[in-house]
Amino acid sequence: MSRSDVIELDHPAEKAFLVAVDTGEDPGWSAEESLVELSNLATTAGAVVVGAEWQNRRHIDPNWYVGKGKAEELIAAKNETGFDVLVADDELSPAQQRALEELLKVKVIDRSRLILDIFAQHAQTHEGRLQVELAQLEYQLPRLTKLWTHLSRTGGGIGTRGPGESQLETDRRLIRDRIKKMKERVEQVRQQRSTAARGRDRRLMPTVAIVGYTNSGKSTLLNSLVGSEVALAEDKLFATLDPTSRQVRLGDGQTAIVTDTVGFIHKLPHQLIDAFRATLEEVNRADVLIEVVDASDGHFNEHRTTVQAVLDELGAGDKPRLVVFNKADLIDSAARDPEMPGPVIARTVFVSALTGYGLDTLRAAVAALLAELWVDVDVSVPYAAGELLARVRERGTVELEYGERDVRIVGRVTPALAGELEAAAARWAAAARDL
Numbered sequence: 001m002s003r004s005d006v007i008e009l010d011h012p013a014e015k016a017f018l019v020a021v022d023t024g025e026d027p028g029w030s031a032e033e034s035l036v037e038l039s040n041l042a043t044t045a046g047a048v049v050v051g052a053e054w055q056n057r058r059h060i061d062p063n064w065y066v067g068k069g070k071a072e073e074l075i076a077a078k079n080e081t082g083f084d085v086l087v088a089d090d091e092l093s094p095a096q097q098r099a100l101e102e103l104l105k106v107k108v109i110d111r112s113r114l115i116l117d118i119f120a121q122h123a124q125t126h127e128g129r130l131q132v133e134l135a136q137l138e139y140q141l142p143r144l145t146k147l148w149t150h151l152s153r154t155g156g157g158i159g160t161r162g163p164g165e166s167q168l169e170t171d172r173r174l175i176r177d178r179i180k181k182m183k184e185r186v187e188q189v190r191q192q193r194s195t196a197a198r199g200r201d202r203r204l205m206p207t208v209a210i211v212g213y214t215n216s217g218k219s220t221l222l223n224s225l226v227g228s229e230v231a232l233a234e235d236k237l238f239a240t241l242d243p244t245s246r247q248v249r250l251g252d253g254q255t256a257i258v259t260d261t262v263g264f265i266h267k268l269p270h271q272l273i274d275a276f277r278a279t280l281e282e283v284n285r286a287d288v289l290i291e292v293v294d295a296s297d298g299h300f301n302e303h304r305t306t307v308q309a310v311l312d313e314l315g316a317g318d319k320p321r322l323v324v325f326n327k328a329d330l331i332d333s334a335a336r337d338p339e340m341p342g343p344v345i346a347r348t349v350f351v352s353a354l355t356g357y358g359l360d361t362l363r364a365a366v367a368a369l370l371a372e373l374w375v376d377v378d379v380s381v382p383y384a385a386g387e388l389l390a391r392v393r394e395r396g397t398v399e400l401e402y403g404e405r406d407v408r409i410v411g412r413v414t415p416a417l418a419g420e421l422e423a424a425a426a427r428w429a430a431a432a433r434d435l
Contacts, residue, residue: 019053211283375414
């Protein structure tokens, strides 16, 4: 029978039971509140959540995650709900995972593994799949334990005596080799992105990166600013992983390249940050950031703390930024009218990407922020620098004074263009001295 003849049956949804420990060390988040987000993650992954438990403890138990007594209570919860997968709200050690699996006789995963699974489901492009696979391999490596004991060469029998490595050691070596190859391929992606970024720099198009907590409306905002659906926008966590860049018209006739980046989340696995660093470099390269906040979410302050932590880890925490409180239509009926202007308060804009409320205000605010980054120039370059002069006229606010042998440029331009002008002026001055 060929593969095409095989009828794939729909597998029943897994029944997930959630568990968390509240140590009081996570400001703004109680275990109960964190479990609400974990439930949304499990649902996004395709599971049916049948129950949840949390425990207040001074420290996470090194053996069971929860205390031994609470772990044994999970047996009764399993009998009552019939769950077949236990999901812990924190990253489990291999020992904790094994102990719970042996006790409950069900699959045990943690928040990191769950998020990685969602990323694997949603990765659409070759680049996205590469980065997700790398993150999964790095997560999996320390968790290779006794999964292949039936194949171990150290277990005795014909063909297994004498020197040789165990199947476990073989698998670890294979995964390390695979990780090395995946890192090389992700580095190729990074170099391709860097080349594309240099192309944008040559055009001197200002760049803006949209960042924010997952499901805050980043993709919807990009679509609304462009005026068409160029990015996948769904009411799901991590609906899109692959960055989308488009030209967007701003106020005062400016145009910028705006990029929608992957969303962040509470307790984002460090493997994902490392693996997606090639993609997230778009954030570092951007001139300014638009931080999208879900104004209707009661945890938006905690969400902003998470976003800031990831930006700090990427080295982009201090970049010029506009804070955009999105979904204003859910908290103010006036925001349902797209003709109403959105208020701007200290680099904070209120918008509804869904209705269009405040988008013109946002365009003007981004243009103003970009203009603040411009610098004053007063330089002279030769007529031979025609291509540079053309870009200055197109991208700067300048006056040109045409002399006998050169052109004096006075005005304001982007920092990148100012650097080019100063370098050209220095070369021209040096050539003039040699004449």
